[in-house]
Amino acid sequence: MSIAFLGLGNMGGPMAANLVQNGEKVTGYDPDPHARDTAAGAGVSLVDSAVAAVASARIVITMLPSGAHVLDCYREIIPAAAPGTLFLDCSTIEVTDARAAADLATTGGHSALDAPVSGGVVGAAAATLTFMVGGPSEAYIAAEPYLKHMGKKIVHCGESGAGQAAKICNNMILGVSMIAVSEAFALGRGLGLTDQALFDVASTASGQCWALTTNCPVPGPVPASPANRDYAGGFASGLMLKDLRLAQAAAHAEGIPTALGKHAEQLYTAFVDQDGPGRDFSAIITSLTKDGPA
Ligand code: NAD
Numbered sequence: 224m225s226i227a228f229l230g231l232g233n234m235g236g237p238m239a240a241n242l243v244q245n246g247e248k249v250t251g252y253d254p255d256p257h258a259r260d261t262a263a264g265a266g267v268s269l270v271d272s273a274v275a276a277v278a279s280a281r282i283v284i285t286m287l288p289s290g291a292h293v294l295d296c297y298r299e300i301i302p303a304a305a306p307g308t309l310f311l312d313c314s315t316i317e318v319t320d321a322r323a324a325a326d327l328a329t330t331g332g333h334s335a336l337d338a339p340v341s342g343g344v345v346g347a348a349a350a351t352l353t354f355m356v357g358g359p360s361e362a363y364i365a366a367e368p369y370l371k372h373m374g375k376k377i378v379h380c381g382e383s384g385a386g387q388a389a390k391i392c393n394n395m396i397l398g399v400s401m402i403a404v405s406e407a408f409a410l411g412r413g414l415g416l417t418d419q420a421l422f423d424v425a426s427t428a429s430g431q432c433w434a435l436t437t438n439c440p441v442p443g444p445v446p447a448s449p450a451n452r453d454y455a456g457g458f459a460s461g462l463m464l465k466d467l468r469l470a471q472a473a474a475h476a477e478g479i480p481t482a483l484g485k486h487a488e489q490l491y492t493a494f495v496d497q498d499g500p501g502r503d504f505s506a507i508i509t510s511l512t513k514d515g516p517a
Contacts, residue, residue, distance in 0.1 A: 225250060226369070227280035229273050229296060230314070231262040234340070235286030237347040238313070238373045240265035244350075245372040252276040274303045281305065282369060285312045290320030297324050301331040310335040311366055313354070315466060318384040318391070318473050325358060325383040334362040337383065338370065339390040343458050351375040355393075357385030391473060394466035398487040398504070401434040401463075405508035408441050412512065419444055440505035449503035460507065461500025464491040 228239040231253040242249050243266040251267040252275070253259055263269050270276050277283050277300045287293050293314055301310075310328040312321065312335070321337040328335035336358035346352040352374035356363055363379045370377045380389045407430065411421040422444035426436050438457065439445035449457035467488040474481040494507045 230286035290316035454502035454506035457503030463504035
């Protein structure tokens with residue numbers, strides 16, 4: 224079954240490469256020359272337009288920056304796809320955009336799933352991504368073998384948009400908990416606690432969470448966390464801010480009060496304005512500690 228892969232950037236490039244590694248025939252398109260070269264080196268057949276990529280495909284995977292990109296792309300390619308093509312959007316976008324994209328595909332005679340991921344570029348390269356999938360069961364069953372080539376954990380979350388909903392809810396927890404952990408280290412330092420002492424207690428007590436035990440925002444207690452390399456790599460603050468904004472857009476649309484999610488979005492907005500979008504999101508601790516950078 225031929226697969227069209229549109230968006231061969233930091234995430235899509237290695238995901239497409241893993242499909243090729245598993246014996247799939249992948250035709251790709253990306254306007255960026257660097258993304259094209261890297262994908263070609265990984266065995267993806269490159270073409271000159273999104274329409275050309277979908278012409279011979281039965282599955283179309285998109286990994287694009289935003290909902291506007293996905294909707295524009297779908298409007299362009301849906302008429303060119305063979306009837307009954309499976310559209311799989313792995314980008315992180317608004318729930319409403321995901322539903323609109325699925326509507327475009329189904330109205331055009333195709334099936335569609337939203338399947339955003341967590342695991343970052345490391346998970347994309349290692350094929351250990353988690354996929355959160357929304358859409359009809361038949362489409363999910365058809366997509367699952369291909370998702371398994373790119374990921375380790377695949378969860379069917381419900382109908383169209385449910386994958387995006389799960390993704391933004393999870394990342395709202397993550398953004399809020401990283402700020403809570405960072406504030407605790409700041410307060411601990413003010414009270415004369417060492418970072419290690421606070422970690423030793425909280426990591427095995429009721430304060431335990433991923434933001435503390437895996438992605439610890441202070442250097443030392445968790446040697447693999449980005450804090451030990453000046454917050455290089457990891458999950459970029461700009462992407463955390465994007466996801467917190469998507470969560471707020473959804474909360475606003477649904478009239479759900481999310482006071483901490485809103486505050487987290489404000490703090491990450493201020494942090495990204497000051498520090499830029501590139502460092503790991505745990506670097507927010509450098510804006511919360513009394514003496515500045517940890
Ligand atoms: P990226 O900017 O590296 O890649 C996006 C690619 O899409 C670019 O190469 C761009 O040229 C290409 N593109 C734009 N319009 C296109 C079109 N019409 N047709 C084909 N290609 C087109 O971004 P990324 O880091 O790969 O992220 C992609 C998506 O994955 C985003 O929605 C992001 O939020 C999500 N995501 C990223 C991470 C991460 O750690 N990078 C983690 C989880 C989810």
